[in-house]
Amino acid sequence: MAEPGKTAFIDGSRLMIEAAVRAGAEVFVGYPITPANLLYAYSSRRFPMVLPAPDEITTLQWMSGFSAAGRFPVTATSYPGLALMIESIGMAFMMELPMVIILVQRMGPATGTATCGAQGDLALLRGINSGGHPIPTLCPSDMDDCYTLSARAVELALRLRCPVFLLSSKEMVMTLRSYDLSRLAPVTPAPREHYRGDGPYLPYAAGPDGVPPFLPVGNREHQVRFTASTHERNAGLQHSTPEALENTKRLRTKTESNLGEYTLYDYEDRRSDTLLFSFGITAAAAREAADNLARRGRPVSLLVAKTLFPVPGEYLETAGRYGRVIVAEENQSGQYREVLFGRNGREGVSGVNGIGRMISPAEIEREVER
Amino acid sequence: MSRSFLSTENLPFCSGCGHGLMARSLEKALQRIEGLNPLDLVVVTDIGCIGIIDKQFASHTVHGLHGRSVAMATGISMGLADPDKKILVLIGDGGATIGLHHIMEAAHRNIDMTVIVHNNMLYGMTGGQPSGLTPCGFRTSTMPEGRPDNGMDLCRMAHAAGAAYSRRIMALGDVSDVLEEALRVKGFSLVEAVELCTSYGVKFNPGRKLTDIAGDAGMTPVLLKNPEASAFRPEADRDTESLFHGVPAPEKRFGHNLAGKVSIILAGAAGEGVQSTAEMLALAAISCGLSVTKKGSYPVTVGVGFSLAEVIISTKEIHYTGIAGIDAVMATSREGLQRALPRIEAMKSGSVYLDASLDRPETGAELVHRDYRGPLGYRSASLLCAAHYLSRSGIFPIEALLEALSASRAGRAVDAAELLKAVEEMERAGV
Numbered sequence A: 001m002a003e004p005g006k007t008a009f010i011d012g013s014r015l016m017i018e019a020a021v022r023a024g025a026e027v028f029v030g031y032p033i034t035p036a037n038l039l040y041a042y043s044s045r046r047f048p049m050v051l052p053a054p055d056e057i058t059t060l061q062w063m064s065g066f067s068a069a070g071r072f073p074v075t076a077t078s079y080p081g082l083a084l085m086i087e088s089i090g091m092a093f094m095m096e097l098p099m100v101i102i103l104v105q106r107m108g109p110a111t112g113t114a115t116c117g118a119q120g121d122l123a124l125l126r127g128i129n130s131g132g133h134p135i136p137t138l139c140p141s142d143m144d145d146c147y148t149l150s151a152r153a154v155e156l157a158l159r160l161r162c163p164v165f166l167l168s169s170k171e172m173v174m175t176l177r178s179y180d181l182s183r184l185a186p187v188t189p190a191p192r193e194h195y196r197g198d199g200p201y202l203p204y205a206a207g208p209d210g211v212p213p214f215l216p217v218g219n220r221e222h223q224v225r226f227t228a229s230t231h232e233r234n235a236g237l238q239h240s241t242p243e244a245l246e247n248t249k250r251l252r253t254k255t256e257s258n259l260g261e262y263t264l265y266d267y268e269d270r271r272s273d274t275l276l277f278s279f280g281i282t283a284a285a286a287r288e289a290a291d292n293l294a295r296r297g298r299p300v301s302l303l304v305a306k307t308l309f310p311v312p313g314e315y316l317e318t319a320g321r322y323g324r325v326i327v328a329e330e331n332q333s334g335q336y337r338e339v340l341f342g343r344n345g346r347e348g349v350s351g352v353n354g355i356g357r358m359i360s361p362a363e364i365e366r367e368v369e370r
Numbered sequence B: 001m002s003r004s005f006l007s008t009e010n011l012p013f014c015s016g017c018g019h020g021l022m023a024r025s026l027e028k029a030l031q032r033i034e035g036l037n038p039l040d041l042v043v044v045t046d047i048g049c050i051g052i053i054d055k056q057f058a059s060h061t062v063h064g065l066h067g068r069s070v071a072m073a074t075g076i077s078m079g080l081a082d083p084d085k086k087i088l089v090l091i092g093d094g095g096a097t098i099g100l101h102h103i104m105e106a107a108h109r110n111i112d113m114t115v116i117v118h119n120n121m122l123y124g125m126t127g128g129q130p131s132g133l134t135p136c137g138f139r140t141s142t143m144p145e146g147r148p149d150n151g152m153d154l155c156r157m158a159h160a161a162g163a164a165y166s167r168r169i170m171a172l173g174d175v176s177d178v179l180e181e182a183l184r185v186k187g188f189s190l191v192e193a194v195e196l197c198t199s200y201g202v203k204f205n206p207g208r209k210l211t212d213i214a215g216d217a218g219m220t221p222v223l224l225k226n227p228e229a230s231a232f233r234p235e236a237d238r239d240t241e242s243l244f245h246g247v248p249a250p251e252k253r254f255g256h257n258l259a260g261k262v263s264i265i266l267a268g269a270a271g272e273g274v275q276s277t278a279e280m281l282a283l284a285a286i287s288c289g290l291s292v293t294k295k296g297s298y299p300v301t302v303g304v305g306f307s308l309a310e311v312i313i314s315t316k317e318i319h320y321t322g323i324a325g326i327d328a329v330m331a332t333s334r335e336g337l338q339r340a341l342p343r344i345e346a347m348k349s350g351s352v353y354l355d356a357s358l359d360r361p362e363t364g365a366e367l368v369h370r371d372y373r374g375p376l377g378y379r380s381a382s383l384l385c386a387a388h389y390l391s392r393s394g395i396f397p398i399e400a401l402l403e404a405l406s407a408s409r410a411g412r413a414v415d416a417a418e419l420l421k422a423v424e425e426m427e428r429a430g431v
């Protein structure tokens, strides 16, 4: 057993699964897909319950059933699996069912290259819900984050009653590293609040924070109803009554109005005119580039985003203080840059992009020094 | 609490629709299950005319995606894992078509639930199109000449998949006895009720009776049972061990002579211990107080072809795990050399350790050409090469690698003394 203070040789997948279980995740529903298989393998050893699903639509449906029954489900997949899951993720979002989907990005389009990492799913995640309702998306930037954000994802899904993405990439979950386990902050089970009123229980009657109290189906106290169609507070299907439309709008505002609770990013102000912005697997290169540049007397400030969706206002606010902003991400077109600055960008904003390989510190340094 | 499960007043169906008859029979059947409280019942529906029945229920209800009810109900049934609860799925033939796989999976696993498929032989909600269960000769809006072949026999398919109980009935009169029997089954039960959609079925098939349409196509009543098997319950609440338990975490026992970092590529073939050698090298580095990263790459069929590993060893914490400048390549087989060749050719410094059997590549790196596959056999070629690299580069003591070897599975197959001897001979035989 690794003693605290000892350096272990581990990968990010192990940290993610250990943290999710410690935070209270109970069921892993798995369907094999590269490069997410390590997460499935660890889950099969660690989760209190593990089920092999016959496909990814079934995966999400079983997860939704577990969640409706009050058991917290997790899965791990990559784009081809996610594509099959999307309709059901929308369902879980509409039904307000807590769950975590770990998405390990690989290079597309289509089956692309299964064993090549990427950060190419941002544009898809941004608009994954019909209607544009964002699904909270946390993105680990290093080993510490793999542990912390995985636990946060479970907690957040319960807190907001909705699916949460933990967005990663092949290199983050598969690379083995020396890692000091004593760095890990303790993870305790996430709080689970169930409705305790006298009824009648309205499954979609939310408090001021926009989150309705949860009750599982099968309980003997109150009738529970879940629905994927447009509905009123009692879950009754409605075409577009004012109450039903308010409910649909609430689904958007509940993730956005509580964003302050889960706006997670690192920001280092190094007194520079240039802000280097990155996230996920490319954050490591950005950190290294920032250090190298500082040593060469060309300091840049650094923002590593960890909450990607909904987009925290702090990112544009911070970027607004800099004449130059360089967004480094492993995709062809600068997907998150476009999320932040729009199709036409902004003067002084540029990207460091690439596919089929990790973005290197040297490329970022060249762009800064250009 | 009232024992009414399902209000049959103001049902949302066209007059004469079989769904209404089924609803009335269902309420009767549920009433007869002793001790069943409405809150012990979870009704799962989805898209289609029958799906909107959920608002009539006093039980728990879930209204989901078209055809996915059975999968959602499977999750609920496994999640509740309570034999006192009843999970009831109400879908149509359209839902059974798009979600056929979910039905087979639930039947096969004998998931505790009852599925009633209201088979009116077409999609009613969307204008009367044919489904996978539409029988031969039945006319629909988009097949006005009638379907030329027969639809699937859902009951026989569910039975073959392992359903405890599958039954086809005609939705005529009072069918509450059948529904009651299905509801009492422990495990997976399916009732396919053949109905007529009064809006589209009757319109496109004027004058034809339900029993004739079904009978002409061989869609006759059937009851199929598999021997009683207990309903599937997944193993829940397993007591598992922390994933940190037993992870390799060598103590710092050695010093090192490294300044900065080295980036190493091990390039061999499957079965030569490339990945395990890379891991031993990494663990050895950790035992010298160094930071390390390791990644592997190999074809999707892991047992053949090249096997490459990248190892970075550094005195400082490593953020970026890519390799910019290569310090050493250990090429021990043709497949590995071929794979790493473009990177070897691009090297302007560093060393390439190359098995004697391989042709010398064009490179600006120093070439160290030795027999790595011979002395301990090809399975240890990678290990011998790594040991030789340590011995020549002196970045940390070779003893650290021997220590990692003895703690590993490979340690049982390789004798440390022989390894050391082979390295020493290699040095003596040096250029």
Ligand code: SF4
Residues within 6 Å of the ligand: B012, B013, B014, B016, B017, B018, B019, B049, B120, B124, B125, B196, B197, B198, B199, B200
């Ligand atoms: S359209 Fe057909 S299936 Fe739908 S309610 Fe009317 S008769 Fe029944």
